[in-house]
Amino acid sequence: MARTLYVGNLPWTTKADDLKEAFEAYGEVISSRVITDRETGRSRGFGFVEVNDEDADKMIEALNGAELEGRVITVNEAKARE
Template identity: 50%
Template sequence: MSKSIYVGNIAFSTSEDEIRNLFSAFGEVVSVKFINDRETGRFRGFGFVEMDENSAAEAVRNLNGKEVGGRSLKVNEAQERESRPMRRDY
């Protein structure tokens, strides 16, 4: 079973491949997804990495606070997003 890992405070110059390589030191990376702003399409500075449970736990322990691209990564187990009411633009 795979786990989703939240990765925050990613430098804007960092690529998905760099994050994949960083996490692959702890096991097989199933996917890497950077989050972009809906309106501008610009990278928002965070993303998600999917790995098997054991590898994910080790990656979180070892990579939280690691400096990449001049910024300290925030790495933890992803939490389910709370449902929010739909936004209405009038």
């Protein structure tokens, strides 16, 4: 089973591979993506990482409040769109 984690307050220069690399130290990453603005193509400052269910809590605990490229990131379980 997989869970999706929300990652907020990302530096504008962060790419999906950077996100994957940061999370892989704590478990298996299935996919990662940084959300970009449709018109400008620039990062919107947040993204999502899909991880194995058993690794998710460990990743949240380790990375929520951690520093990534000079910014303190927020990591929690993603909520479904309404």
